[in-house]
Amino acid sequence: MFFQTLSLIKHFIPGDSMFNKIFLLTDDQIKDIFDNFRNLGICSAIFAAADWELEHIIPMESLTSIFNTFVFVFLIVTGLWLLFVTQLQAFRKLRSNGFIGIKLALVSYTYSLLAASLIASIFLH
Numbered sequence: 001m002f003f004q005t006l007s008l009i010k011h012f013i014p015g016d017s018m019f020n021k022i023f024l025l026t027d028d029q030i031k032d033i034f035d036n037f038r039n040l041g042i043c044s045a046i047f048a049a050a051d052w053e054l055e056h057i058i059p060m061e062s063l064t065s066i067f068n069t070f071v072f073v074f075l076i077v078t079g080l081w082l083l084f085v086t087q088l089q090a091f092r093k094l095r096s097n098g099f100i101g102i103k104l105a106l107v108s109y110t111y112s113l114l115a116a117s118l119i120a121s122i123f124l125h
Contacts, residue, residue: 036086036093039082039086039089043119044118044119046078049075051122086115087112087115091104
């Protein structure tokens with residue numbers, strides 16, 4: 001039923017419309033989208049763990065606080081690296097799917113803003 005509705009709607013929309021580019025994606029393209037958001041979720045979880053660790057750092061009086069500081073720095077570096085790799089992968093896939101020029105810049109800036117606000121919201125709770 002759903003696919004019949006899509007094929008009916010497709011007849012009323014011009015061939016090069018945004019509808020065709022967004023809603024008629026292949027299974028691999030849909031998998032890539034969900035993989036990208038899953039990777040952002042993993043980065044967010046790492047940053048949330050770093051935020052939790054930051055709350056448990058007490059003044060540098062014992063080996064435990066030094067260890068907690070090391071774990072905090074490690075989690076931040078790991079989260080930033082994974083975020084950077086995820087964004088590079090997303091931008092590469094956008095370019096390979098035909099996003100160039102102003103469209104690529106607009107989608108890239110929006111994606112970066114959303115990723116940064118997601119991570120900032122964890123630390124500014």
